[in-house]
Amino acid sequence: xxxxxxxxxxxxxxxxxxxxINCTYTAxxxxxxxxxxxxxxxxxxxxxxxxxxDDKGSNKGFEATYRxxxxxxxxxxxxxxxxxxxxxxxxxxxxxxxxxxxxxTGTRLQVTL
Amino acid sequence: xxxxxQHPSRxxxxxxxxxxxxxxxxxxQATTMFxxxxxxxxxxxxMATSNEGSKATYEQGVEKDKFLINHASLTLSTxxxxxxxxEDSSFYICSARDVGQGSQPQHFGDGTRLSIL
Numbered sequence: 001x002x003x004x005x006x007x008x009x010x011x012x013x014x015x016x017x018x019x020x021i022n023c024t025y026t027a028x029x030x031x032x033x034x035x036x037x038x039x040x041x042x043x044x045x046x047x048x049x050x051x052x053x054d055d056k057g058s059n060k061g062f063e064a065t066y067r068x069x070x071x072x073x074x075x076x077x078x079x080x081x082x083x084x085x086x087x088x089x090x091x092x093x094x095x096x097x098x099x100x101x102x103x104x105t106g107t108r109l110q111v112t113l
Numbered sequence: 114x115x116x117x118x119q120h121p122s123r124x125x126x127x128x129x130x131x132x133x134x135x136x137x138x139x140x141x142q143a144t145t146m147f148x149x150x151x152x153x154x155x156x157x158x159x160m161a162t163s164n165e166g167s168k169a170t171y172e173q174g175v176e177k178d179k180f181l182i183n184h185a186s187l188t189l190s191t192x193x194x195x196x197x198x199x200e201d202s203s204f205y206i207c208s209a210r211d212v213g214q215g216s217q218p219q220h221f222g223d224g225t226r227l228s229i230l
Contacts, residue, residue: 034218043119043206043223044157089156093218100147101208101219105156 002027006090006104013080013111021075021107023064023090031092033057033066033073034101038087047075047088085111116140117209119222127230128199134192134225136207142187143209147219148180151204163190197229 007022025031032051036044048057053068062077073090090104116139124132136146144165149157161182162170169182179201181193190209194201204226208219 032218036221041224041226043117044208044221046218046220049218100159100162101157102159103156106154108154 002031002092002094002102004090004092004102004104006088006107008105009087009108011107011109013109015082015111015113016079017111019075019077019080019084019109021088021090021109023073023075023104025071025073025090025092027071027092027094027102029094031094033064034091034093035062035064035073035075036089036091036103038089038106040086044089080109080111082111082113085109117207117220117222119207119225121225122223123226123228125228125230126197129196130229132194132197132227134194134205134207134227136190136192136209136222138188138209138211138220141209141211143190143211144187146184146190146207146209148182148190148192149206149208151206151224153204157206160192165190194227197227199229202227202229 003026005024034049035047037047038044048059050057050066056065064073064075087106087108089106091101093099093101118137120135146163148160151157160175163182163184165184171177184190206224208221
């Protein structure tokens with residue numbers, strides 16, 4: 001079946017450090033890929049998405065490139081801020097971006113001053 | 114942008130109580146809504162897909178008689194946890210598809226934290 005594997009957290013970084021959160025996937029067909037962010041006590045917010053190979057999703061300084069050859073969708077940010085502290089979920093859907101989502105286990109990011 | 118409202122945000126009740134959680138799409142119509150459950154420090158587990166005007170589709174291992182889903186209109190789906198017990202305590206999150214934006218991803222509510230004493 002479809003699955004998403006994320007690097008385990010927590011990830012602790014100093015402000016302005018470079019961030020990478022690894023995500024790889026297994027899917028039948030051609031999935032759409034997403035990164036969602038969850039702030040404490042809240043629901044999920046879509047951070048970025050990519051719908052086909054080599055697409056790059058970007059938002060708020062975060063980027064991720066859909067790599068079909070390595071089945072990966074790693075999240076990166078050049079300079080993190082304290083306000084980026086949250087849990088980040090990688091997810092996929094097969095059959096269009098609005099189909100049901102399969103999530104990774106989430107990676108908690110803690111950014112300190 | 115699109116907003117999904119979930120109510121209540123937090124519920125604390127006694128064992129044996131039935132609890133209803135509402136999920137509303139505020140500025141779009143949603144033929145499909147999804148209900149997820151999240152355990153502490155874990156990922157979201159899809160419980161069921163709620164379809165307007167028809168029966169919900171439950172994921173394997175989810176008791177449909179325990180978790181009743183009703184999707185009576187294009188803007189409202191409800192999840193009722195019947196005869197809740199402490200093991201049902203969890204964070205429940207809904208999401209919705211905008212029927213007018215078929216290629217757009219789901220929009221999520223802010224979740225409901227359910228605590229059964």
